[in-house]
Amino acid sequence: MSDMRKTDSRASRTRLLLHRSLATLIHEKSYDAIVVKEILARAHLARSTFYAHFDSKEELLLSSIRYVLAVARDRLPELSDPVDRLLYFSLPVLQHIEAHIQQAPVAATRRGHRQVHRRLEKILIEQAEADIRRAPLDRDMPATPPELLAQHLVTTFLVVIDWWLHCRPAPSAREADDSYRVLVEPILRMGRCA
Template identity: 35%
Template sequence: MTAKKEDRRVQRTRGMLFEALMDLIVEKGYDAITIQDIIDRANIGRSTFYSHFLDKEQLLLENVDQLREFLKEQRVIPSSQGEPGEYRFGFSLAMIQHVQSHKLIFRAVAGKQSGVLVIYHIKRMLTEIAREEIAAFLPSSTPPIIPQEVATEFVVNTFWSIVTWWMEQSRPYSAKEIDQMFHKLALSGISALEN
């Protein structure tokens, strides 16, 4: 058996497990899902599951890691030398579009007790990305008035609040409009860091 064929089989199995997890999150909520639920839905054996993942959280984390890599590929960190107002968080539009295309999953976890762990890992991933972007945005020569960690928390929580609000609304804002709202709010807040 060639390594390529084996890689495809591994990818296919992991893909089926991920799809099963996402479908079950929509149906039952993350906390209520068991390994048995996942393997029944994916139609694979228990030993096959455990040959890939330790538990359902590791399955979730691998997919959050894939989302992180996708967001990093989509972004371009702008130069801090540009004109005021030119700066854009590179992760935001891609993440908003991702949430939009996975609306059912988002609604199944956002604001729900059973989605706390899922949201925790997603926000932690966004915090890592935002921290990198804020560090690139801010001049390193002068100490900021507000610590970068506070600015990072502000940006991520502003982003998450806007996206959550958007998913709860029936108003037809586009992903691009939501991204623009986020930038206006977040950039006005962190512009204080430069003073």
């Protein structure tokens, strides 16, 4: 059993190293321009180690996004407000980006960001729609199809990220999150008693 835990721990550390390496590179250059060799050099890992965990750079990116969201979702039990529970992802994702921007201050191109945003958008919309269907916000709210509300929340979030990444001087992740919430919370709280 001890050997199994060591192997699991080692595999988790390796995946985390790869996630961090990719995240830092994404803020230095376009996602399309990144090659596996650069990720490995940044992580100080061998090619065989990469392919023992991931089939491609794309799989690593999707895994990285899901990892950040899973860590954020672990906080859900602390959140009692239904709106906070629905928007659980916003501040942690912004803080994740902020941490990697500080490590790699050279900004990638807008086109490079769009490549990553498309993957993030797909995953977030799926999760937001499932969350809305599982726990509707308020019976008094006008009936908005869950898929439309999820699309609105995520698209607005991506607009805020794009604005934030190109803002000079850049606000903090918390300030960017506050800006996002100003844009979406009124819709989510509509019909709720004050």
